[in-house]
Amino acid sequence: MKHTLPASSGSSKFIIFSVFVWLILLWAQATYIVIIGGNGYLFWTAFGLLALTVLSLRPNILKNRTAFVLTAALLIYLIFNSLFCTYLILAFYCIFYLYSGNYKHKRLIKLISLFLIMIIFALYQTQSLHELKNHYSHYETGETWQQYGAL
Numbered sequence: 001m002k003h004t005l006p007a008s009s010g011s012s013k014f015i016i017f018s019v020f021v022w023l024i025l026l027w028a029q030a031t032y033i034v035i036i037g038g039n040g041y042l043f044w045t046a047f048g049l050l051a052l053t054v055l056s057l058r059p060n061i062l063k064n065r066t067a068f069v070l071t072a073a074l075l076i077y078l079i080f081n082s083l084f085c086t087y088l089i090l091a092f093y094c095i096f097y098l099y100s101g102n103y104k105h106k107r108l109i110k111l112i113s114l115f116l117i118m119i120i121f122a123l124y125q126t127q128s129l130h131e132l133k134n135h136y137s138h139y140e141t142g143e144t145w146q147q148y149g150a151l
Contacts, residue, residue: 015111016057022118023050029125038132041081042125048074048089049121053114056096067097084124092117 023046030046033039048070055067071093078086095113 019053019111019114019118020050022122023053026050026118026122026125029122029129033125033129033132036132037136038128039081041078041085042128044074044077045082045085045089045121046125049092049117052089052092052096064097067093071097085121088117088121 027043027046027050030042034043051070052067055063055070071089074089075086078089092114095110095117
């Protein structure tokens with residue numbers, strides 16, 4: 001599985017850094033959603049995307065097997081909780097680990113696919129946060145955390 005992310009040039013290091021920053025922010029937002037009463041599958045999906053991205057940097061047989069086991073465990077968990085997140089993890093795994101043929105713009109296709117997955121997941125998390133905010137709006141207690149803090 002060669003060329004999972006761009007070679008190490010100056011601009012590609014920036015792209016890889018920005019991917020990791022965005023994935024860490026998605027993971028932090030998913031953690032926040034879980035802490036305030038949201039669903040745990042968002043946390044595990046964000047963690048899975050981050051872990052699979054780390055495993056795809058310098059692939060070898062052990063990392064590929066670890067990625068397969070992690071993906072299988074996530075898929076089993078997500079099938080019972082969120083089919084949408086199941087599709088995201090499955091798409092990520094297929095793009096980075098199974099679709100490894102030789103084609104012209106391999107790196108570009110994988111990066112664009114990764115950014116699309118992250119954008120879709122960010123929109124899904126934002127929608128989940130708004131749903132959670134609407135759910136808690138009925139329980140207005142006047143506490144400062146509801147006015148200024150968590151929601």
